[in-house]
Amino acid sequence: MDVIPRILDLAREWIGAAVRPGDLAIDATVGNGHDTAFLANRVGPEGRVVGLDIQRSALERTAARLARLGLRDRVELVEQGHEHLDAWFQASGVSARPRAVMFNLGYLPGGDHAVITRPSTTLLALDAALSLVSADGLITVVAYPGHPGGPEELGAVMEWARSLPAHQAHAVCHRALNTSKPAPVLVAIARHEPDWHRVRGSG
Numbered sequence: 584m585d586v587i588p589r590i591l592d593l594a595r596e597w598i599g600a601a602v603r604p605g606d607l608a609i610d611a612t613v614g615n616g617h618d619t620a621f622l623a624n625r626v627g628p629e630g631r632v633v634g635l636d637i638q639r640s641a642l643e644r645t646a647a648r649l650a651r652l653g654l655r656d657r658v659e660l661v662e663q664g665h666e667h668l669d670a671w672f673q674a675s676g677v678s679a680r681p682r683a684v685m686f687n688l689g690y691l692p693g694g695d696h697a698v699i700t701r702p703s704t705t706l707l708a709l710d711a712a713l714s715l716v717s718a719d720g721l722i723t724v725v726a727y728p729g730h731p732g733g734p735e736e737l738g739a740v741m742e743w744a745r746s747l748p749a750h751q752a753h754a755v756c757h758r759a760l761n762t763s764k765p766a767p768v769l770v771a772i773a774r775h776e777p778d779w780h781r782v783r784g785s786g
């Protein structure tokens with residue numbers, strides 16, 4: 584691996600550091616299931632992953648991938664937009680809080696490039712993810728400015744992350760600078776422990 588990891592590897596590295604065996608994790612954009620499989624490996628046999636996508640073909644490909652890897656049992660695949668994340672959680676009765684939520688925006692590689700994530704629904708999902716994620720949890724978003732609609736969505740995600748109160752979350756972004764094409768951007772949001780200020784203040 585390069586000294587500076589590629590952006591999808593970096594997202595997995597950070598998520599991997601947050602997620603522990605037995606955790607609940609969410610893949611908010613299942614796609615071809617690479618991140619879903621990664622999360623399923625990290626949570627282990629006692630953990631659980633919930634994956635959402637609006638395209639049945641994506642969920643089918645992912646189900647097959649997970650079955651091949653022996654990971655199917657620990658993943659719930661949901662054919663719904665991530666903007667319904669909150670409602671899905673309330674209806675499902677799942678009480679555990681997710682330790683991590685991964686977003687990989689844009690279109691399905693090998694699928695219909697006209698079906699893309701959209702700023703309005705992405706922002707709803709990010710709000711839901713932030714309210715659901717555990718106190719020491721992590722959200723990652725990989726956004727792609729290289730396709731039509733991509734720059735607007737990246738702008739909306741950056742603005743959303745910038746506006747988060749610093750006492751609630753730590754938001755960062757990572758992007759390659761010297762690329763010939765618009766480079767994807769990784770935005771990561773770490774929730775603070777609820778008593779983070781008190782603990783720091785007393786130290």
Ligand SMILES: C[S@@+](CC[C@H](N)C(=O)[O-])C[C@H]1O[C@@H](n2cnc3c(N)ncnc32)[C@H](O)[C@@H]1O
Nearest residue numbers: 612613614615616617618636664665687691700
């Ligand atoms: C770049 S792909 C995800 C790649 C995936 N993480 C992987 O590891 O293969 C983006 C996915 O987002 C899905 N998508 C688009 N709008 C969505 C929405 N509102 N909710 C959930 N998924 C959505 C697309 O169908 C597509 O499969």
